[in-house]
Amino acid sequence: MLVGGxxxxxxxxxxxxxxxxxxxxxxxxxxxxxxxxxxxxxPSVEVVDVAKIxxxxxxxxxxxxxxxxDRAKAGKNVVRLKGGDxxxxxxxxxELVACEEAGVEVEVIPxxxxxxxxxxxxGVPVTQRGMVQGFAVVSGHAGPGDHRNTVxxxxxxxxxxxxxxLMGVEKLPAIARAVLDAGxxxxxxxxxxxxxGLPSQRHLTSTLGEIVRDGAPAGLSAPAxxxxxxxxxxxxxxxHLDLPAELTH
Amino acid sequence: MLVGGxxxxxxxxxxxxxxxxxxxxxxxxxxxxxxxxxxxxxPSVEVVDVAKIxxxxxxxxxxxxxxxxDRAKAGKNVVRLKGGDxxxxxxxxxELVACEEAGVEVEVIPxxxxxxxxxxxxGVPVTQRGMVQGFAVVSGHAGPGDHRNTVxxxxxxxxxxxxxxLMGVEKLPAIARAVLDAGxxxxxxxxxxxxxGLPSQRHLTSTLGEIVRDGAPAGLSAPAxxxxxxxxxxxxxxxHLDLPAELTH
Numbered sequence: 095m096l097v098g099g100x101x102x103x104x105x106x107x108x109x110x111x112x113x114x115x116x117x118x119x120x121x122x123x124x125x126x127x128x129x130x131x132x133x134x135x136x137p138s139v140e141v142v143d144v145a146k147i148x149x150x151x152x153x154x155x156x157x158x159x160x161x162x163x164d165r166a167k168a169g170k171n172v173v174r175l176k177g178g179d180x181x182x183x184x185x186x187x188x189e190l191v192a193c194e195e196a197g198v199e200v201e202v203i204p205x206x207x208x209x210x211x212x213x214x215x216x217g218v219p220v221t222q223r224g225m226v227q228g229f230a231v232v233s234g235h236a237g238p239g240d241h242r243n244t245v246x247x248x249x250x251x252x253x254x255x256x257x258x259x260l261m262g263v264e265k266l267p268a269i270a271r272a273v274l275d276a277g278x279x280x281x282x283x284x285x286x287x288x289x290x291g292l293p294s295q296r297h298l299t300s301t302l303g304e305i306v307r308d309g310a311p312a313g314l315s316a317p318a319x320x321x322x323x324x325x326x327x328x329x330x331x332x333x334h335l336d337l338p339a340e341l342t343h
Numbered sequence: 344m345l346v347g348g349x350x351x352x353x354x355x356x357x358x359x360x361x362x363x364x365x366x367x368x369x370x371x372x373x374x375x376x377x378x379x380x381x382x383x384x385x386p387s388v389e390v391v392d393v394a395k396i397x398x399x400x401x402x403x404x405x406x407x408x409x410x411x412x413d414r415a416k417a418g419k420n421v422v423r424l425k426g427g428d429x430x431x432x433x434x435x436x437x438e439l440v441a442c443e444e445a446g447v448e449v450e451v452i453p454x455x456x457x458x459x460x461x462x463x464x465x466g467v468p469v470t471q472r473g474m475v476q477g478f479a480v481v482s483g484h485a486g487p488g489d490h491r492n493t494v495x496x497x498x499x500x501x502x503x504x505x506x507x508x509l510m511g512v513e514k515l516p517a518i519a520r521a522v523l524d525a526g527x528x529x530x531x532x533x534x535x536x537x538x539x540g541l542p543s544q545r546h547l548t549s550t551l552g553e554i555v556r557d558g559a560p561a562g563l564s565a566p567a568x569x570x571x572x573x574x575x576x577x578x579x580x581x582x583h584l585d586l587p588a589e590l591t592h
Contacts, residue, residue: 098455098463100357108455109361110354179459181468187577188472191584204350204460206357210428211453214347219430220480223437227485227493230504232477233470244476246502253499255479328436335440 095172096186098179098205101212101291104130111175111203118173120165122158126177126317128291140165155185159192166198179207183233183260207231209258212290212319216297218328220256224335225324228255234262234320238272251276256323263310263318270305273322278302285329286311288318299329344421345435347428347454350461350540353379360424360452367422369414371407375426375566377540389414404434408441415447428456432482432509456480458507461539461568465546467577469505473584474573479504483511483569487521500525505572512559512567519554522571527551534578535560537567548578 095114100106107115107128115121115131123129124145132141142165144158165172180186180202190200209231210220220229230250236242250257251273259269263286274280280303287297298311302322305311327333344363349355356364356377364370364380372378373394381390391414393407414421429435429451439449458480459469469478479499485491499506500522508518512535523529529552536546547560551571554560576582 101453103359105359105362106357106453108349108355108357110352112358113354179455179463181463181470182459182478183470185472187468188584191582195583202463202466204355204455204463206347206428206453206455207459210431210456214428214430214451214453217451219436221430221432221482223434228479228481229431230477230479230502231469232504236476244503249498249501250479250504253479253495253502254493255481255499333440334444335437 095174095201095203096180096190097173097175097203098184098207099128099175099177100206101178101208101215102126102128102289103291104128106206106211106291107131108203108205111205114173114203115175117171119170120172122161122172122174124176127175128177155188159189162189162193163196163198166193167196176205177208179205182207182209182231208290208319209260212287213258213285213321215290215295216285216287216329218285218287218321219325220258220321222325222335226254226256229258230255231258231260234259234265234269237262237265237268239268247272248276251278256321256325259320259322261316263314263316263320266310266314266320267305270302270322274302274306280306282322283324283326283330285321285326286314286318287321287329288315290319297329299326344423344450344452345429345439346422346424346452347433347456348377348424348426349455350427350457350464351375351377351538352540353377355455355460355540356380357452357454360454363422363452364424366420368419369421371410371421371423373425376424377426404437408438411438411442412445412447415442416445425454426457428454431456431458431480457539457568458509461536462507462534462570464539464544465534465536465578467534467536467570468574469507469570471574471584475503475505477504478507480507480509483508483514483518486511486514486517488517496521497525500527505570505574508569508571510565512563512565512569515559515563515569516554519551519571523551523555529555531571532573532575532579534570534575535563535567536570536578537564539568546578548575
């Protein structure tokens with residue numbers, strides 16, 4: 095079973111996800127999963143922390159896949175508990191394909207994604223009528239200029255969506271520069287939410303222009319969700335919404 | 344309390360969201376909320392179905408806000424239960440601001456968004472290493488050419504993200520045309536997931552070119568989540584992932 099654990103607060107695990115974890119023989123976790131639920135498990139449950147699999151040059155993802163397949167083939171009820179949603183930068187499909195190719199059936203239980211819940215828990219809506227008609231969620235892992243990058247950052251900036259960045263906090267200045275160069279205003283608000291869903295959650299606010307001039311906000315550290323766009327202004331406090339008459343329906 | 348109810352399956356409500364609903368004096372719902380949980384409520388709980396508030400030319404959203412404020416000011420524990428996440432096209436911030444301006448404090452409990460979970464439940468990951476570096480979620484309510492539209496669809500198409508459309512199924516051909524005209528390939532797979540998270544969930548597959556030529560897939564009906572991009576091919580069946588060597592970590 096592939097379970098999305100939400101942003102970190104075990105209360106943001108889904109009802110079905112929680113039931114699956116508590117019924118498992120083996121729970122395979124990494125550092126972004128809602129680890130507090132592990133304390134509720136029976137001592138007979140095997141917990142495999144795949145964050146401890148050494149990150150060398152040889153395929154540790156394949157080792158994670160092997161753990162899942164081996165335990166399932168041994169007749170165990172295996173839950174792979176991931177942070178957020180398993181299909182948002184979670185390599186969920188890779189693990190699912192590896193299991194199915196080995197003859198192991200997989201059920202998917204979606205989760206609360208930090209890309210939406212992180213901002214939401216800091217009072218930032220990723221969409222708002224009259225302000226923005228959608229949002230884009232992008233991995234900041236490979237920023238502009240990185241040879242692995244496949245995003246057209248200028249086009250993305252010009253699409254007029256809220257931009258939500260997961261991971262890659264050190265790429266924020268380069269991304270802010272690309273977005274600014276593509277024509278977004280220097281005053282565009284930016285909010286960085288750290289440790290979303292955990293007791294240590296906190297956020298920082300800035301603007302595109304400030305980040306290009308001065309670098310990332312002081313104190314920014316991973317894991318963080320960064321919101322670029324007018325809605326990020328809600329992180330500074332409530333905004334009175336004066337909707338146009340045609341939107342008051 | 345502003346609670347995201349997830350895509351429809353009550354098992355995809357969060358643990359904390361479920362607790363909040365079951366502890367409420369008043370539950371304010373609309374048709375996209377996970378209505379099955381209402382059967383578990385004590386008969387003394389007031390359930391207000393705001394989908395029944397007539398949609399006339401005079402501000403029904405204000406009437407919904409009034410219901411929330413009135414009940415809270417009367418000392419009731421009010422839960423506003425919404426489908427998906429309250430801040431993804433949910434008008435959640437409007438209701439929150441209305442409450443706070445009336446002196447009513449609001450706690451937000453994020454939910455599983457249909458934009459990610461709808462595809463996920465149909466086996467479609469919105470991101471996948473080596474295929475796509477992010478996804479954009481856009482309301483199809485105001486498509487290209489609509490005077491309310493604020494999205495630059497050509498720029499969005501060129502950004503190289505998975506495109507997820509919520510609402511506005513009747514705008515799909517116009518959106519497909521805009522995406523195709525912006526240079527995306529005619530063979531780009533499209534998947535439409537209907538009634539995500541409900542027993543009636545089902546999906547249709549097509550391509551950008553087919554939709555531009557023949558219109559939306561036969562049988563498409565609301566509510567639906569539409570995915571445009573290479574990952575949509577997973578809706579036709581499992582794809583063997585042959586990751587480049589540099590991505591096998």
